[in-house]
Amino acid sequence: MCEICSKEFKTREALRYHRRLHIDSERRFVCNFCGIRFVFKHQLRDHMYVHLNVRDHQCEFCAALFSHPHSLRKHIQYHHGKGRPERKYACTYCNKTFPAPTHLERHVRTHTGEKPFPCGHCELSYSREDKLKEHQLKAHQLMPYVCPVCSAGFRLVKELVTHSFEMHQVHAYDMSRKRITTKD
Structure with a gap:
């Protein structure tokens, strides 16, 4: 059993493999589109299908x-x-159960009203990171994805990927470029 998340494994090898997921320094492979980090290169490769739609x-x-x-x-x-999957994580407020502690944690915020994701551009905060990003795109017109060739800004990764291929015949994305807004 993993001492961090209590997930159970049939073999010690599987447990040893799983423990690496809890160590940030082990997550060396970073997605240039969204910043998610992976322990193994094949995980990053598989993840890229999401961005390519x-x-x-x-x-x-x-x-x-x-x-x-x-x-x-x-x-x-x-x-x-x-x-x-076994739903062994129960909410103390309403007794709903969840298969993972992260799912329970996200659900509990609906009861507590906790909003740990503040917007850096206004006073609003959100209970989920995806809702914060959605707000920033709509309310502040953020263009977080910048073409490294011509500096055009895009709201969505897929818009940048399409632009860079159609206009420059490259699949380009650069996380080090400054994020821009239409108000700049």
Whole structure:
């Protein structure tokens, strides 16, 4: 059993592999699109399908599309199979249960009103990071993705990827470039 998250494993090898996920210095492979860090290079490669919006793996039961075979397998297991993950993390406010502590943590914020993601441009805060990013894009018109060739700004990664390929015939993205807003 992992002493950090209490997840159980059948072998010591699997546990040793899992423990690396909890050590930040082990996460050496960084996605240039969103900043998520991975322990193994193949995890980053598989993750890139999300940004390229390639969804060519289809569920035979409900026709849902996925970017990676692993995502499809998890979907089938969770929604259509017998292997639904055990929901052992219970909310103390409403007794709903969740399969992972992070899911429970996010849910508890609906009861406590905690909003740990403040906007750096105004006084608003959000309970989820994705909601903060959505606010910043809409309310502050942030253009967080900048073309390294011509400095054009884009709201979405896929817009930058499309632009850089169509205009410059390259797949380009540079995290070190300054974020710009339309107000600058």
